[in-house]
Amino acid sequence: MKTIFNRTTIRKYSNREVSDTLLKELLSKAELTPTMGNLQLYSVIATRNSEMKQKLAPTHFNQPMVENAAVVLTFCADFNRTTVWANNRKGTPGYDNFLSFLNAATDALLYCQTFTNLAEAEGLGTCFLGTTIYNPKQIIDLLKLPKLVMPVATLTIGWPDETPTQPDRLPLESILHEETYTDYTAESIDQYYKVKESLEENKHFVEINKTETLAQIYTDIRYKKSDNEAISTGLLETLKQQGFL
Numbered sequence: 001m002k003t004i005f006n007r008t009t010i011r012k013y014s015n016r017e018v019s020d021t022l023l024k025e026l027l028s029k030a031e032l033t034p035t036m037g038n039l040q041l042y043s044v045i046a047t048r049n050s051e052m053k054q055k056l057a058p059t060h061f062n063q064p065m066v067e068n069a070a071v072v073l074t075f076c077a078d079f080n081r082t083t084v085w086a087n088n089r090k091g092t093p094g095y096d097n098f099l100s101f102l103n104a105a106t107d108a109l110l111y112c113q114t115f116t117n118l119a120e121a122e123g124l125g126t127c128f129l130g131t132t133i134y135n136p137k138q139i140i141d142l143l144k145l146p147k148l149v150m151p152v153a154t155l156t157i158g159w160p161d162e163t164p165t166q167p168d169r170l171p172l173e174s175i176l177h178e179e180t181y182t183d184y185t186a187e188s189i190d191q192y193y194k195v196k197e198s199l200e201e202n203k204h205f206v207e208i209n210k211t212e213t214l215a216q217i218y219t220d221i222r223y224k225k226s227d228n229e230a231i232s233t234g235l236l237e238t239l240k241q242q243g244f245l
């Protein structure tokens with residue numbers, strides 16, 4: 001059985017169907033996730049239609065999981081439903097601001113993670129796509145998201161067709177600060193990143209990317225300052241367009 005201890009991201013799926021009954025059962029159970037004021041400030045768009053998956057794929061930089069997965073779920077921070085409810089009940093909603101986006105995004109991401117845990121326990125494979133917030137405008141158009149709805153995460157789901165080895169994690173002492181934050185020193189960084197940097201696959205990564213260090217693969221290739229700044233500009237524009245700024 002899959003648990004948090006043996007889980008991994010799954011990017012290759014078999015052709016086996018993911019039934020609507022199972023999907024709805026898991027999405028329904030995940031509703032028990034805590035949310036702000038129990039308002040459930042999220043919505044999820046389920047994509048099964050292959051034409052639609054084809055259209056979504058470029059927004060995720062054509063990562064093959066989007067077209068190969070049985071189901072693609074787009075999790076959205078949603079203050080629209082609550083706002084419509086309040087307007088229809090003599091309320092005066094004030095959720096067109098950044099705080100409300102953060103609250104709704106928190107609800108949506110927690111809901112997404114609970115769903116992931118339940119799906120993995122059922123034996124399903126999932127892949128979280130952070131690219132959702134890289135190209136949100138296109139996703140909004142394709143999924144017809146109204147104001148006060150913002151896509152924040154995508155999960156591709158299917159029955160696994162691979163068994164990847166579990167990636168490493170940093171030691172607990174590197175992330176846990178007791179009582180107050182202890183800032184990192186050159187020595188503690190050496191100690192905490194020693195295992196990661198000595199893994200054969202990471203050494204190979206450095207070799208093929210022709211960088212000097214593993215960190216440079218992240219800073220100079222995968223998640224570059226210039227890309228981060230350009231994506232941030234688009235993200236802020238989209239939050240404005242959706243009425244959250």
Ligand SMILES: Cc1cc2nc3c(=O)[nH]c(=O)nc-3n(C[C@H](O)[C@H](O)[C@H](O)COP(=O)(O)O)c2cc1C
Binds near residue numbers: 131
């Ligand atoms: C914010 C975030 C963004 C991610 N984006 C992607 C992505 O775009 N493509 C992908 O294949 N995996 C993506 N992942 C999955 C990570 O690569 C994966 O969780 C990580 O490498 C650890 O591997 P594991 O989940 O197998 O333990 C993302 C995960 C998170 C939390």
